[in-house]
Amino acid sequence: MARRTEPDPSTWWETYGHRLEGEPVGPPPAPEKPDEPDEPVERQHPQQMSTARPFEPNLPDLSEDAVLKPRAARPRSGWRRILYEVTGGRVNPGPGTAEESRQELLGRIRSPLAGAHRVAVTSIKGGVGKTTVATCLGLTLAENRGDRAVVLDANPDAGTLADRLTGDSRVTVRELLDDLDQVQTWTDVSRYTSLAGRLQVLASEQDPAAGEAFRRDEYERVCALLGRFFNIIITDSGTGLVHSAMEGTLSQADSLVVVGAPTVDGASRASKTLDWLVAHGHDRLARDAIVVLSCDRSSAEVDGARIREHFAGRVRAVVEVPHDPHLATGGRVDLARLRPSTADAFLELGALIADAFDVRAGARRR
Incomplete structure (x- = not known):
C-alpha cells in the first residue's frame, strides 16, 4: 500500500490558502516584470507622437478683410439700389461707375490730417x-x-x-x-x-x-x-x-x-x-x-x-x-x-x- 505524502507545512498556505479566501483555483500569477525603459520616440504609435507645428511669426492675421469672402458692395443709388432692395439683397448688381468714383473721392476727402x-x-x-x-x-x-x-x-x-x-x-x-x-x-x-x-x-x-x-x-x-x-x-x-x-x-x-x-x-x-x-x-x-x-x-x-x-x-x-x-x-x-x-x-x-x-x-x- 502506497504511503501518503503530507504537504510541507512551510508551503501549504501558499499553495492552498487562496481557497479559503474565495480566490479562483489556479496556479499563482506570474511575478511582475521589472519596469522597462520607455520605447524610443521612433517606435511609439503615430497617434502618440506630437503634431504641434513650430511657431511661425509671419502667419496672416485674422482681420475682417482676410476672413470674409469677397462680396459685391451694396449699391446706394439709382436702379441698382432699387433692384437690390426689391430682391432683399439676393440680386446685387454692385455700385455703378459713378458711385464707385464718388466713393473714391470720399475716401480721399477723409484722409487723416495732423x-x-x-x-x-x-x-x-x-x-x-x-x-x-x-x-x-x-x-x-x-x-x-x-x-x-x-x-x-x-x-x-x-x-x-x-x-x-x-x-x-x-x-x-x-x-x-x-x-x-x-x-x-x-x-x-x-x-x-x-x-x-x-x-x-x-x-x-x-x-x-x-x-x-x-x-x-x-x-x-x-x-x-x-x-x-x-x-x-x-x-x-x-x-x-x-x-x-x-x-x-x-x-x-x-x-x-x-x-x-x-x-x-x-x-x-x-x-x-x-x-x-x-x-x-x-x-x-x-x-x-x-x-x-x-x-x-x-x-x-x-x-x-x-x-x-x-x-x-x-x-x-x-x-x-x-x-x-x-x-x-x-x-x-x-x-x-x-x-x-x-x-x-x-x-x-x-x-x-x-x-x-x-x-x-x-x-x-x-
Whole structure:
C-alpha cells in the first residue's frame, strides 16, 4: 500500500490558502516584470507622437478683410439700389461707375490730417462765385469728415458768407478780435460762430463804416486762435489782392483756390490773379493752386477746352462747377438740393484739397 505524502507545512498556505479566501483555483500569477525603459520616440504609435507645428511669426492675421469672402458692395443709388432692395439683397448688381468714383473721392476727402490746414479762396474779380465756392467747399469737407472745420469771412466789405450758410451775422470776427485774450476753450470760441450742419461759420463785419478795416495782423491772430480748435480753416477773402487782410491770408495759406469763369473776363481775371501771385513771391501757392471755373455764366462762343488747357498748364488742377439752379438763387446753400453733377464737382474739389494734407498738415512753409 502506497504511503501518503503530507504537504510541507512551510508551503501549504501558499499553495492552498487562496481557497479559503474565495480566490479562483489556479496556479499563482506570474511575478511582475521589472519596469522597462520607455520605447524610443521612433517606435511609439503615430497617434502618440506630437503634431504641434513650430511657431511661425509671419502667419496672416485674422482681420475682417482676410476672413470674409469677397462680396459685391451694396449699391446706394439709382436702379441698382432699387433692384437690390426689391430682391432683399439676393440680386446685387454692385455700385455703378459713378458711385464707385464718388466713393473714391470720399475716401480721399477723409484722409487723416495732423494739425490745421488753411485754405484760401480768392479771386481778383467779383461776381464769379467765390463765396459760393467757399461755402460749398466748407460744407462738403465738414459733412464728410469727422474733425472740425470752420469758414471765415475775411472780406473787409461786408461779406455775404454767413448769409449763404446760416443767415446769422449778429456776432462777427470783430467781436472775436475784441475778446481774443479771453477766449481759452472750445466753448468760448463757439460763442462767436454760427453752425451750418457740421460747419462752423465766422461772419465778417457787416457795417464797414462801423469799425476799422480788417488788417493783416488781426487776421493772423484770429487764424492762430482758430488753429488751436479747428483742423480745417477756409477763408473767403475779398476781391482785392492788395488789402492788408489778403496779405495775411496768403501768408498763412496751405492751399489756394482761385475762382474764375469760362468767359472772357472771368478767365482772364483768374489768369491775372496767378500772375500777381507769382510777381509778389507766392509762386509756390500759384503752382499748387486749384482753379475753379464757375459755369453760372457761359457762352457757346467761348472755347471752354482752350480755357481749361490754359489753366491746366499753370496749376495743380482745374475743377468745373456746372450751373445749378439752387446756387443761382444766391440764397442759403443746402447740399442736399444740389444737382448730382454739382455735388460731385465739390467732392472733387474737396478731394484735391485733402490730397495735400499728408505733405502740408500743420506746416508753415515760409
